[in-house]
Every structure is written in C-alpha cells, then in structure tokens.
Amino acid sequence: MNNTTASLIEKYNIPAPRYTSYPTVPLWSNDLNETSWMRLVKRAFDDFGEEEGVTLYIHLPYCESLCTYCGCNKRITKNHQVETPFIETIIQEWRKYLALFESLPKLAGIHLGGGTPTFFSAESLQEMLGFILRHARVMDNAEFSFEGHPNNTTRAHLQTLYDLGFRRVSYGIQDFDLEVQKSIHRIQPFEKVKEATEVAREIGYTSVNFDLIYGLPHQNLETIKDTFSKVALLRPDRIAYYSYAHLPSVFKSQKSFEQFLPNEQEKRSLYEKGKEILSDMGYYEIGMDHFSLPEDPLYQAKVNKKLHRNFMGYTTSPSKILIGLGNSSISDVYYAYGQNEKTIEPYKQFIGSGAYAIQKGHIMSEEDLDTRKLILELICNQQTQWAHEFFAGLSYEQLEKLNQYQGEGLLNYDQKGIQILKEGIPFIRIVCMTFDRRMQDKQEKQYGFSKAI
Structure with missing residues (x-):
C-alpha cells in the first residue's frame, strides 16, 4: 500500500x-401501512411478475450457539421444537402473498438466510419449501441458494435441498485460524469445511461460496495467508471477503474481543493481502467484497454489465420483486421497501392474526x-x-x-x-x-x- x-x-x-x-434502511420514511403495502406489492407483481418473476428471501433465525462477531438477527437455542411452529408461520405468511396475486407467481429465486438455515432439519425445510414450490411456477433460470454452517450442514440437508432445485450453497468460514475462531466463538475445523464442500460437489451443486472476514481479533498477515492457503485447496466458485463491522453498542458480544482487533491500517493490509492472493489464485473482483472464478455466472454477468444487487448482495437475477418471509426479513417490490417485525414472537402473532408483519417501510x-x-x-x-x-x-x-x-x-x-x-x-x-x-x-x-x- x-x-x-x-x-x-x-x-x-x-x-x-x-x-x-x-434509501438505506435508517433513512426510510416509514410512510407505509398494510393497505399501501398490499397495493404496491400487487402493482409490482402486475408490472414485473410475469416477465421477471419473484425472488424469495426466507429468514430462519435460530442458531445453536452465539458467534460473538455476528451482526445478524438470530435467536440462540438448542431446542429444536421451535422448528415446526416457525415453518408453519412462514407457510401462512406466503399464503397471504399468494392471495394478492391473480396467478401463480413465477419464482426467479429462493435464498435461505439467517441465523443458521441448517439449524432446521432437512424434513422441516422440505415441508416449507415443498409448499412454496407447489404454489409457484419455477422459472428455467431460477437460482436457489442457502447459507450453511459447515459444522451442521449434513448430507441430508444438501441432498434434500438439491432435490428441491438448490444449486448454490454459501458456507460461513470467516477464518481458519484456531485462535481467531476461539475468539469469535466459531470453531470449525478445516476437515469439516472440506467435507461439507466435497459432499455438495459430489451431490451436484454447481456453485460453492465461502464467506471470509478481515479485521477479526488476532488476525494478522500470516494468519490470513494461512487461511487462504486452505481456501486454495478447496477452490470455491465464489468468495465474499467482508470487512468486519465493529458495532459493540448494537451487538454487545463484540466487546469480548475488542482489545484484540487490528488497527485500521493493519485491517486494510489484511484486505490488500487477501485481494492479492485471490488474484494470484485466479479470482476476479466482482464488486464490493465479492470475488469469483471466471467461469462463474456472477463474473459473466459482471463482464456483460448484467450484474444486480439487492439485500442478499450481488446476484445475476434481474427480478424487481424480492419478498422477504420470516422475522426481520426485508422485501423490495421496486415501488416500496418493507421490513418485517424483528422479534420472533410478535412476528408470529402478526401472521397468526391474519395480518402482514411489515413494521417499517418506505414508498419510493x-x-x-x-x-x-x-x-x-x-x-x-x-x-x-x-x-x-x-x-x-x-x-x-x-x-x-x-x-x-x-x-x-x-x-x-x-x-x-x-x-x-x-x-x-x-x-x-x-x-x-x-x-x-x-x-x-x-x-x-x-x-x-x-x-x-
């Protein structure tokens, strides 16, 4: 540098x-009510739904343990009895959207995020997604993807989701250094990541993504080089190399390692070194934080200037309609944004009462x-x-x-x-x-x- x-x-x-x-979420005008939301969703569906389809983001908030760096909306529990009621609520919420549409929606994509989507059993995911797919028309170029934790993404998860049309999996790696993993309370041995990656490819997944983070506690140039040497052995199709966002006033758990964070100059050096290694490995920079191999559709979209971006990040899907299901999920229907109630219990109450769970929004x-x-x-x-x-x-x-x-x-x-x-x-x-x-x-x-x- x-x-x-x-x-x-x-x-x-x-x-x-x-x-x-x-506008970014904190600057939304919050001028939305249920009537205007229904009207604008229907308008977007009528204008764009048949040609471009609808993309679904499904927020599955549960995790078995807390990763202390995490800024996602999550609920920590080992009680898997929460699965069925939550899946039933997602299905009920999707029913409300279906009632707005005059025809079965075309699905341009589905993304499962969280939390940890693979907290849910393969059977629970089959029940939820089976209902959604029975009440939709899947487009030929639809992209189905999910976020998996390497420690609990099983062959059953991967096979079930593959059979439902999923072809892309994103694994949250963050870093392979044991001291870093201990500090952020996310210990996952390289062998677990290797197994999860190889099983996905064996089953037939065409795209594997790794999420990595720079700026974490105890990271230095040597640990970053070691992490990327392990990444090179598995050669994922895409890599997201994110800057760690330190917001301890919002996420209290981040205070636990504050004194071990690299300073700003050191943090930028970590990014520059990672970017240099990625280039040497044959990856191309797509945009903010994202890299891919040249044969990946994301790179092709970049070259052809057909790349898109939404709340899930960079995507090849041009769909102007993104419907968020689940607590805290965000919808973008071109003419308006809406965000669901963030807390699980009130979210379930809204949906259970027959209402939408949108609690924050913005009309464009x-x-x-x-x-x-x-x-x-x-x-x-x-x-x-x-x-x-x-x-x-x-x-x-x-x-x-x-x-x-x-x-x-x-x-x-x-x-x-x-x-x-x-x-x-x-x-x-x-x-x-x-x-x-x-x-x-x-x-x-x-x-x-x-x-x-």
Missing part, C-alpha cells in the same frame, strides 16, 4: 451505507428511483450514464466532491456520466454517498453504519 492510498484510506474510512438498498419517490438506479449501476458496473437534466441538477457541493475524487484519481466524470477507476473501487461507498440526498438532508443525525473501507 503506497502513502497516497494510505492517506486516502485514513481520510475516507468513515461510516457509510453498504447500499444494498437506496421518482427521485428515489432515479438515485437508486444510479447508485446500483455504480456499485455493480463501476460506471453509469446520466441524462443532461441529472447532471444539470447536481449541486455545487456534489460537483466539488466529484472534482475532489477526480483529482485524487478515484474516478472520471463529465456531462455524460461517471466511471469509477480501479483505484477508486475501495472508496465506492464514499462516492455513492455523494448522490445520497436523503442522507445529506439529515446530516445532523448519527446512524449505525460500519466504516466504508
């Missing part, structure tokens, strides 16, 4: 949204739609073209920032559009904030965003 890059990182490593949505304005398009194009393609009217509408402050970024070698722009340069990719969240008018309107407020770099 040269001195110029180091000084820019120090300058721009400030809290910033990850832009899995625009025309300006929101234009800004979202711009930000998503920058994050997916590192470039965008804009209309003359948009350029003419940029404020003096926005132009000053763009001139500053251009002078620092992060981007080029003119009256026709903007292009992020290679040196600017690590700063892309900062560049996107330039166009985030809702954040600019509320600069006096503080939000719980992780640092940008």
Whole structure:
C-alpha cells in the first residue's frame, strides 16, 4: 500500500451505507401501512411478475450457539421444537402473498438466510419449501441458494435441498485460524469445511461460496495467508471477503474481543493481502467484497454489465420483486421497501392474526428511483450514464466532491456520466454517498453504519 492510498484510506474510512438498498434502511420514511403495502406489492407483481418473476428471501433465525462477531438477527437455542411452529408461520405468511396475486407467481429465486438455515432439519425445510414450490411456477433460470454452517450442514440437508432445485450453497468460514475462531466463538475445523464442500460437489451443486472476514481479533498477515492457503485447496466458485463491522453498542458480544482487533491500517493490509492472493489464485473482483472464478455466472454477468444487487448482495437475477418471509426479513417490490417485525414472537402473532408483519417501510419517490438506479449501476458496473437534466441538477457541493475524487484519481466524470477507476473501487461507498440526498438532508443525525473501507 503506497502513502497516497494510505492517506486516502485514513481520510475516507468513515461510516457509510453498504447500499444494498437506496434509501438505506435508517433513512426510510416509514410512510407505509398494510393497505399501501398490499397495493404496491400487487402493482409490482402486475408490472414485473410475469416477465421477471419473484425472488424469495426466507429468514430462519435460530442458531445453536452465539458467534460473538455476528451482526445478524438470530435467536440462540438448542431446542429444536421451535422448528415446526416457525415453518408453519412462514407457510401462512406466503399464503397471504399468494392471495394478492391473480396467478401463480413465477419464482426467479429462493435464498435461505439467517441465523443458521441448517439449524432446521432437512424434513422441516422440505415441508416449507415443498409448499412454496407447489404454489409457484419455477422459472428455467431460477437460482436457489442457502447459507450453511459447515459444522451442521449434513448430507441430508444438501441432498434434500438439491432435490428441491438448490444449486448454490454459501458456507460461513470467516477464518481458519484456531485462535481467531476461539475468539469469535466459531470453531470449525478445516476437515469439516472440506467435507461439507466435497459432499455438495459430489451431490451436484454447481456453485460453492465461502464467506471470509478481515479485521477479526488476532488476525494478522500470516494468519490470513494461512487461511487462504486452505481456501486454495478447496477452490470455491465464489468468495465474499467482508470487512468486519465493529458495532459493540448494537451487538454487545463484540466487546469480548475488542482489545484484540487490528488497527485500521493493519485491517486494510489484511484486505490488500487477501485481494492479492485471490488474484494470484485466479479470482476476479466482482464488486464490493465479492470475488469469483471466471467461469462463474456472477463474473459473466459482471463482464456483460448484467450484474444486480439487492439485500442478499450481488446476484445475476434481474427480478424487481424480492419478498422477504420470516422475522426481520426485508422485501423490495421496486415501488416500496418493507421490513418485517424483528422479534420472533410478535412476528408470529402478526401472521397468526391474519395480518402482514411489515413494521417499517418506505414508498419510493421518482427521485428515489432515479438515485437508486444510479447508485446500483455504480456499485455493480463501476460506471453509469446520466441524462443532461441529472447532471444539470447536481449541486455545487456534489460537483466539488466529484472534482475532489477526480483529482485524487478515484474516478472520471463529465456531462455524460461517471466511471469509477480501479483505484477508486475501495472508496465506492464514499462516492455513492455523494448522490445520497436523503442522507445529506439529515446530516445532523448519527446512524449505525460500519466504516466504508
């Protein structure tokens, strides 16, 4: 890392949204009620459902033990009797959406997230997904994926989900160093990860993803090199190399290892080393934190400028309708966002009473739609073209920032559009904030965003 890059990182490593949505969740207007939600879901289905289909995100919140770094919505329990009532609630929630649609929905994709989806038995997942698939038409290019914990993802899980159409599995690895694993309370031997990966491939999964994190306690350049040497032996199709988000005011368990975290310069060195190793291994950078092998569809979408991004991250699916099922899950129906009640018991009560569980939301304005398009194009393609009217509408402050970024070698722009340069990719969240008018309107407020770099 040269001195110029180091000084820019120090300058721009400030809290910033990850832009899995625009506006970002803390800036939603919360102008949504059940009637308007139903109307906008139906409008989106009528406008886009037949051509693009519907993608489902199903949040399965239970975990058997607490990983202390984790910022996900989860419930820690070893009581597996919670499975059946929760699955029944998911089915009931999906029934409510089905009642809005005038025809069986086309499914463009399903993603199981959590928590730990493989906390649930293969039989429970079969019951839930079997119902969903019996009441939908699966598109030819549908992508079904799930997040698996290597310690408890069994052959039965993998075979059952494969038989239901799943072809991609994402394993949460984080790090292979034992001291790091002990510190974050997630001990999973390399042999378990190897077994889970090999069984998936043996069954027929065409895409295996590893989630890795940099900036964890006790990590250093040597441990990162060792982790990647083990990753190289298994050669997953995709790798997400995330920055650890330290928010102990929100996630109390993170305080347990605070004194062992690398400093900001050390943390960035971990990323640079990981990125260098990934490049040497033949992986290509897709966008923020994501890498893939060249034969992976994600890379092909990147090359062909058909990459998309939603609350689940980068995707090849163009579907404008993402329905979230389960507590805390977020839906994006193009015209509006909605988030379910976060806590399990009230969520189940809402659904049990025949209501939707949406407790937070945002109706998109025309300006929101234009800004979202711009930000998503920058994050997916590192470039965008804009209309003359948009350029003419940029404020003096926005132009000053763009001139500053251009002078620092992060981007080029003119009256026709903007292009992020290679040196600017690590700063892309900062560049996107330039166009985030809702954040600019509320600069006096503080939000719980992780640092940008």
